[in-house]
Amino acid sequence: MVPDPVLTPAGLEPAFDLQAYYPALVYAGVVFALAGATLFATHLPILKPWKPTRVKTMPYESGVDPIGSSRMQFDVKFYLIAILFLVFDVELLFLYPWAVIAYADGGDPTWRAAFGPLVFVEILIFLATLGIAYVYAWRKGVFQWR
């Protein structure tokens, strides 16, 4: 039995129904099964060749030495690259919803007629702004790995 929809300030929305959330349960099951299977497989002698070296037995095999002072200095260029990466990562994050919503089938025709061209121009402006940031970073020598 599906409960009646409820009126929220955002409009008419379906009421909370626990049955609708069964994919979350399935997902949790898959996660636990995968974790268990991995643990099990790593202890199977056939699947697990055992050739220990000093580096291989460290908790993070190809990472930072976990023992010692944590106040080590990192070169600032790592941060610059990380920030630049974040900027363009978030750019993509913005582009996906725009691409999906603005031109999807079944959208509101009034909405699309009013906003379609406007939002397209706005996205272009957004991309141009990031392009300027890219040019700025480039000219200032952020991409030179010194």
Place this chain on the structure above:
Amino acid sequence: MTPLSNQAFVDHLTASVQFVLPEVALVGVACLLFLVAALRCSRPLAMVVALLGVVGAGVIAALVPEPVGRFEPSLAPIDPTGAASFVRWLALVAAAVYVLLGWADTRTDTPAEYHACLLVAAAGVSLVGRANDLVSLFLALEMLSIPTYVLLYLPSRTRAGQESAMKYFLLSVLSSAVLLFGFSYLYGLAGSTNLHVVVSSLAAAAPHKDLDPAVSPLAAVAMVLVIAGLGFRVAAVPFHFYAPDVYEGGPTGVVAQLAFLPKVAGFVALARLLGVMSAHGGGLPYDTAHTLIPLTLWVVAVVTMSFGNLLALLQDNLKRLFAYSGIAHGGYMLIGVLVACTAPPASADQSGSDALLFYLLAYGLMTVGAFAVLAHLSGPDRHVETVDDLAGLGKTNPLAAAALAVCLFSLIGLPLTAGFVGKLQLFLAAFQVPTDTKMKSLFQVLTVIAVVNAAVSAVYYLRILGVLYLRAPFKPAQPTRTSPQLVAAVACAAATLVLGVYPQPFAEQTRKAAPVVAAR
């Protein structure tokens, strides 16, 4: 029916693009400056481009018609009614003055970046005045904060400069988090991010506060968080402690900006969230029918002005002194917010919000004027840090000393200056609040405390004046050439006098900008 299929809403949204054209122009010029900065950019070129950008934005603002008679509540994220126009012109004029002031701070290799950040910050202030949505309001506030971090760091690579930039960055981020936390409660209570819907639904729930305990505490928590978050911006006690350190270490031109722009943004945002300064108020959600929020604002105002003035008495460093003086003036302005947002005005003649807007204008002129004089006097070979460094300025630099003196007289609140008219309006608005509410005669007590504070503040301003004119100069006269900072200082001082002698047209504008909300 979803809200998006509503034709009126679509019209609101598409129309709101034209109401931000000047801000778009400012940001566009900022982008251009960043591009120029990627090549080579000289100091005069950056300044001229930035000034042209501000003038261009002003021309666009004058040309694009703003709706005058539209009073139905807008659903769009941008609402050009109410105080929007006033705040925009305030931001544009301030930006022009700051570009001139920036001459002192752009001796480094980054003049274009400096001016670009300045323009973005000005656009942010202007957008705060017209934001009609919790989201656009927060974005506008961040548009002001984020360039300020860069600005604090760019000109001064000294230890103190870096400390002040870091301090401001961390505390500003914290205050933004607190503010967002408050916004989340407001959204939860109203079910909408639209400011009008938020205010009117809170106001509609207000009469039932006693019956429905589920609504009232949450609304109070939300507003306390908002007051805390915006309290950082306006440097209200107990959120003031960053101000003296940041002012002391920061570059003078940026400090002048920090003393004014966040105050405008913070107070306008606070007033909007409390239900005033828009052409179609949805009622006052926190009026004197309940004393919790009015009393909170009352205490913050009293503590802010008293602490600011008392601690300013102890300062020797000029920038620290002006930091505490700014805190004290923030306390006076909080009176305006308190009166406007809690006590429905009896008549259209005196309301707290137009007194607040007028005081913001007056405070901006006199404080920025004073900082402009400091920026003019300091140079690569000369630092004006302490009060004693100003000794005998009346003889060595008569024009700069005169401009500083006018600003100081105005900060004291002597007649014929802008500070006097502003204080008079604020104190009158508080004094005339009826005493038959639950706040009893607390507003009158507040006025008395404020007047006593204004008298106390005269001590440290007069001390500077005495040093200026009565003491002999330590060093022989150093002829300083006319600089853009001096032009800015003289312009601010002259405007202070004009505002003090003939306040009528400006008072009219503030009255138009802050229409009186009908009593519930």
